[in-house]
Amino acid sequence: MDIQLKRGLLDVCVLAAIKNGDSYGYRIIKDLKPYVELSESTLYTILKRLEAASMLTVRTAEHDGRLRKYYHITAAGLGRIEDFKNEWKEVISIYQFVNEGEETHA
Amino acid sequence: MDIQLKRGLLDVCVLAAIKNGDSYGYRIIKDLKPYVELSESTLYTILKRLEAASMLTVRTAEHDGRLRKYYHITAAGLGRIEDFKNEWKEVISIYQFVNEGEETHA
DNA sequence: TGTAATACATCGTAACACGAAGTATTGAAT
DNA sequence: ATTCAATACTTCGTGTTACGATGTATTACA
Numbered sequence: 001m002d003i004q005l006k007r008g009l010l011d012v013c014v015l016a017a018i019k020n021g022d023s024y025g026y027r028i029i030k031d032l033k034p035y036v037e038l039s040e041s042t043l044y045t046i047l048k049r050l051e052a053a054s055m056l057t058v059r060t061a062e063h064d065g066r067l068r069k070y071y072h073i074t075a076a077g078l079g080r081i082e083d084f085k086n087e088w089k090e091v092i093s094i095y096q097f098v099n100e101g102e103e104t105h106a
Numbered sequence: 107m108d109i110q111l112k113r114g115l116l117d118v119c120v121l122a123a124i125k126n127g128d129s130y131g132y133r134i135i136k137d138l139k140p141y142v143e144l145s146e147s148t149l150y151t152i153l154k155r156l157e158a159a160s161m162l163t164v165r166t167a168e169h170d171g172r173l174r175k176y177y178h179i180t181a182a183g184l185g186r187i188e189d190f191k192n193e194w195k196e197v198i199s200i201y202q203f204v205n206e207g208e209e210t211h212a
Numbered sequence: 213t214g215t216a217a218t219a220c221a222t223c224g225t226a227a228c229a230c231g232a233a234g235t236a237t238t239g240a241a242t
Numbered sequence: 243a244t245t246c247a248a249t250a251c252t253t254c255g256t257g258t259t260a261c262g263a264t265g266t267a268t269t270a271c272a
Contacts (some may be wrong), residue, residue, distance in 0.1 A: 039262075042221065098191070151228075152229090
């Protein structure tokens with residue numbers, strides 16, 4: 001997928017990946033894989049950014065003697081998802097503009 | 107509209123704005139206004155980038171004693187639009203993932 | 213013993229949208 | 243006659259961001 005196109009989607013994808021239950025880095029990558037591929041360096045950068053923006057909170061917990069950082073979505077994070085959905089109308093109208101005049105007729 | 111979301115759309119928008127006939131900078135901005143707003147500095151940067159990528163060609167012509175640069179889409183430019191359309195399935199699947207579990211029922 | 217998988221972190225880089233500022237012309241309003 | 247908006251294009255600097263490369267450390271299986 002085009003890297004520029006990803007930019008507007010990744011943040012929201014990560015938030016969506018934790019919106020129905022806390023999750024941690026490595027698992028988020030796996031869960032998102034069917035939709036978008038992202039590297040670890042990308043993910044952890046995003047998680048830090050979202051934490052700094054108070055869109056999620058972090059909790060460190062031990063799992064099988066190994067530390068995991070669990071991420072929990074906040075109200076602001078859910079709001080971010082809502083904003084994204086509200087912008088979708090504009091995205092669709094842009095897609096239609098680009099697609100104009102070639103609606104795969106029959 | 108979120109600036110990051112724009113990133114994946116602007117190039118294709120500009121190409122779409124000239125795909126049915128040559129156009130020039132100032133007019134492209136006006137034509138796109140109903141769909142996306144972009145500043146002059148942004149547009150001219152994009153036009154240069156697309157020209158460097160051979161996705162469009164430029165022709166300078168005089169209009170009312172003033173110079174205008176007309177942009178013409180190339181086969182590569184049309185190909186870029188096609189690529190965008192092909193990626194749309196992925197974008198939709200991402201949107202559905204984000205939207206999961208809240209399909210505004212009734 | 214080795215090597216894949218799990219789990220997180222840091223650094224540097226290149227791409228990119230944008231505001232600010234500038235140049236220059238035309239045309240309408242004061 | 244002068245001011246100001248609109249037309250038309252250009253350059254510069256900046257902040258955001260995805261990513262590859264690299265590193266650390268543990269568990270589990272061959």
